[in-house]
Amino acid sequence: MRYAGIDIGSRSIELVVLENQEIAESRQTDSGFNPMENAESLMQGMTYDRIAATGYGRHLFEIAYNSPTVTEIKAYAEGAKFLFPQVRTILDIGGQDSKAISLNDEGKIKKFEMNDRCAAGTGKFLEIMARSLGYGLKDFGPAALEARKDIQISSMCTVFAESEVTGLVAKGEDRREIALGLHSSAVRRALGMLKRISVNDSLVFAGGVARNPCMCQLLEKALERKILIPENPQMVGALGAALLAREIK
């Protein structure tokens, strides 16, 4: 049997197919302006017996494909457990939201926190800040790691932080240092959520923002422990949905 999971996020769509407990195929595309159309072309030529949807667009998918759905929270927890069976805490920072999930000893979700309706500290925040400093998204983290000192950014709000950045640039501050300050601000936000659920060992960091090396380093430093990062952190939600497709009848 081939079980598929699709994660329709605010910025990207991931698709994973599981066969014999192994990832047989995985694909990714941008969500764009018509996520359902993009999901459909992503699925072209892909065969599966059953599919489950997660992510922001899961209910649209449910209507179009009559498929079961699962929240990102459950999907990320399942996906992370598949990759790292010992995981007890999961931090997922995606395109427009972020969540911290804690699991009990049996691996069941015990508690979770989600950012409120604003995008502070999410992938969108980093994307906008990278652009306002003239970096590509890929170069943003590495550039921040080159900074010699951290410039304190006091605004968590994307709109206010952007004007703060403009002000700092006008003052002639080193943009790598501003970049580090912005990463620190996003990490502080994530730590706030993690503290509310209590962090256990074996923390998995997933979601698109886990691809940013500066975020990973700052988090490890702040938490004083090694964090586990999946090889493909954006696929964890789709993987979790595929695992759940197997269970759902």
Add this chain to the structure above:
Amino acid sequence: MSDYKKMWADLGLNLQAHDALLSVLGKAYQDIYLAQKNRPAGMGYFDFVMSEVHGLRIKELLDEKAAGRKVIGSYCVFVPEEIALAGNATLVGLCSGADFATEEVEKLLPRNTCSLIKSSFGFKLGKVCPYLECSDMIVGENTCDGKKKAYETLKTLVPNLYVMDLPQVKSAEGRALLKAEYFRFKAAVENLTGVRIDADKLRKSIAIVNNKRKAIHRLMSLRKADPAPISGLDALLANQVFFYDNPARFTESVNKICDELETRIERKEGVFPKKTPRILISGCPMAVPNWKLPWIIETSGAVIVGEESCVGERGTRNLTADSGSTANELTEAIVDRYFKIDCAIFTPNPDRMNHIAEMAETYKADGVIHYGLQFCQPYLMEAIPVEKALESKNIPTLRIDSDYSMEDLGQLKTRVEAFVELLR
């Protein structure tokens, strides 16, 4: 419907804005209420009440006024209905459950005021609340800071605002203050209606209000069954209509629904399948048409089995003792009854904490969702110790802060669905 137009115009409503409000309300009712499956047939009464909430019910109130009764509007469960009724006045809850005329409101109130207070101003400024316009007296009460300061401004917008002070500590001094205020209110009602409130009238009004509460208690107790015989949305509606309807008719209608629910329970019929995760809601009151969170919960695979809320068990749970023989003794009994309300304006407020845990157990809730209105300090502050205390008893708890807007619908849906997933 056209005959109401003249009635609304005579009340000074803005007809165009009012039509717009009714059409939004009708649409929301259709999508949220009528779209539910397996509803008890008795809910037809409440469907009718809601379809006539600004029509027939207002006409009834105007007819009562023409016959010499007075109408008193209130925003809070601390305003004692027994005293209003004994003085030949009808007490009604005033509209405060939807955003309206927000731009006008924000000229008078800071933006970071809770939705409920803003809404009460919006309905006045937008001229769309017929209950407010037909009230002979509007009672404001010093509960939270937001409300008591807002009443200073509301006083400039309405000619008949009466402000009731309230204690904030459950002490002998606190009770003395409530007693003094209830006696002052009694005199104000007598002054308004010209009726002297005596023991006989109080005994009758206490019976009427107690019967209304008993009917709700009966409804609540039937919700202990699994499968739940009635949805949380429908039970919330009954609790909301509690504030508007003719008390005797309300009591009769709720009891009729209870008869039906008892049959359902015998047949093991429910609104959702057996073993559906059961949720207790606790926190800020939900006034009509603030159905957002219950709607999300019950379309996410869970059923609400209780409301720890002013529009719910916090507001209705205690009866007033009717054993006093004099008007003074009966008024004291009213003071005793209302002084037990565990509103978050009280400090400290351990009764509420105990009541939430007790309700979770009584109604066999699998989890508690704490609902706080943004900028409502008393409830948002209590939410944190409430969550800690419940979790220490291994009761999963989700804290939600929201308002009347729909912009966080997707976010809330994800959080509630994930919470329901963890209860399974």
